[in-house]
Amino acid sequence: MSVSSEQLMEELRTLCRGRGVQTPGIDLHVGPALRQVCGIVETDGAEAVRTKLRDWVTNAARTFPVEVRNAVLAPLGLHDEAQFRFLNERIEWLAKQQDRGARTVRRRMEAGLQRLVEVALQPGPSAAYVTPSEFWHVKEFDALLKLDGPTPACTERRTVVADTDGVSEIAWSITIPSPTPDGAPGDVDIEVLHGVELIGHERPSPRRFLMKLRLPRPLNAGQTHQFALEVKVPRGQSMRPTYVFWPERMCESFRLRVRFDRDALPESVWRVEEALARDTDDLTPWPQTLPLDEIGEIDVSFPHPRQGRGYGVQWTPRG
Incomplete structure (x- = not known):
């Protein structure tokens, strides 16, 4: 299966909703594009899926500027200081941390998610799933x-x-x-x-x-x-x-x-x-x-x- 940038971007946006990666039963909420990018297989349970998502995102974002990296980790529920129930709460927390408005933070979130897509789809070994x-x-x-x-x-x-x-x-x-x-x-x-x-x-x-x-x-x-x-x-x-x-x-x-x-x-x-x-x-x-x-x-x-x-x-x- 080939992964399209549009499909992967939409799945990442969807994953940000609710509790993000911390959503109970996360294995039932991950789409086919993310499954392929993160190396998720049918036998993986919720915790294995959560671990693979976390490892792929943190590894892919490790070279991003700090404000962009946090604008990825917090919305996805992967920032240990932003474990809130709803995406809006995580956006508000991030806005306070970065001293910016919520609209600016959402633009940074979109930019960060787009960077993740680019990392996932670039040719060569760096596109592979590496924990x-x-x-x-x-x-x-x-x-x-x-x-x-x-x-x-x-x-x-x-x-x-x-x-x-x-x-x-x-x-x-x-x-x-x-x-x-x-x-x-x-x-x-x-x-x-x-x-x-x-x-x-x-x-x-x-x-x-x-x-x-x-x-x-x-x-x-x-x-x-x-x-x-x-x-x-x-x-x-x-x-x-x-x-x-x-x-x-x-x-x-x-x-x-x-x-x-x-x-x-x-x-x-x-x-x-x-x-x-x-x-x-x-x-x-x-x-x-x-x-x-x-x-x-x-x-x-x-x-x-x-x-x-x-x-x-x-x-x-x-x-």
């Missing part, structure tokens, strides 16, 4: 969140595996919740501890930070490499009582340790697992509470966390 996991994936992600110092700090160690030859750069991202539900977005201080060189960074939205990291040498398929970063909340800035990891690509294992201040232990701590977007916003306790050990720490592991779901811990501060 980010075909370049590299995370074998182990180990995070240590320290809350007993002058300011919250998290040491994040990742072991990555190349899924193709010649992997020399990787992208790393972090989303920082506002200190309070209605508060302004916070800042972070990021330091490379070892294993990579920071060669680029951007802030596509007030809460999201993207980093481009260079490896010391290119990796061939199957080779692994470990690197570590430390993320600190600036002095004087509070931190919401939550640490949740949202995998953006395949991750084989996630381990989180939290060391609380023994002079300010929380009232309760609970495990967050398989959370959907916005499930963790209101800090309502989940059923699985976690006991602190005798030195005020918790240690949780999540084998094979799924892309697009949230994993971690939240807590209620005492007092």
Whole structure:
């Protein structure tokens, strides 16, 4: 089947409606053009379809200007800060982020969708379906969140595996919740501890930070490499009582340790697992509470966390 630009554009516009890619039963709402472009087969269930759509869109849009990329991700329901029920709400959110009117944002959305069509239909290997996991994936992600110092700090160690030859750069991202539900977005201080060189960074939205990291040498398929970063909340800035990891690509294992201040232990701590977007916003306790050990720490592991779901811990501060 040959894919026409008009058909693919219309299917992308349709996909933006409602919850976008997050629509329940998404496998019943994807047209034949998108199925071919994204490599979706008849046996794929809703979550597999959602993953293939997300991977294709994010990979195709990775070189777009930030404002165009966000004007694609948000309408399609792929921006983690714009998980609203209706397209109009996502457009309004994007208009505020870009300080533009809704009509301007809709024009950018159309331009971004047209760029996706052009990427899909260009000749050569770049038109083929390629997921980010075909370049590299995370074998182990180990995070240590320290809350007993002058300011919250998290040491994040990742072991990555190349899924193709010649992997020399990787992208790393972090989303920082506002200190309070209605508060302004916070800042972070990021330091490379070892294993990579920071060669680029951007802030596509007030809460999201993207980093481009260079490896010391290119990796061939199957080779692994470990690197570590430390993320600190600036002095004087509070931190919401939550640490949740949202995998953006395949991750084989996630381990989180939290060391609380023994002079300010929380009232309760609970495990967050398989959370959907916005499930963790209101800090309502989940059923699985976690006991602190005798030195005020918790240690949780999540084998094979799924892309697009949230994993971690939240807590209620005492007092």
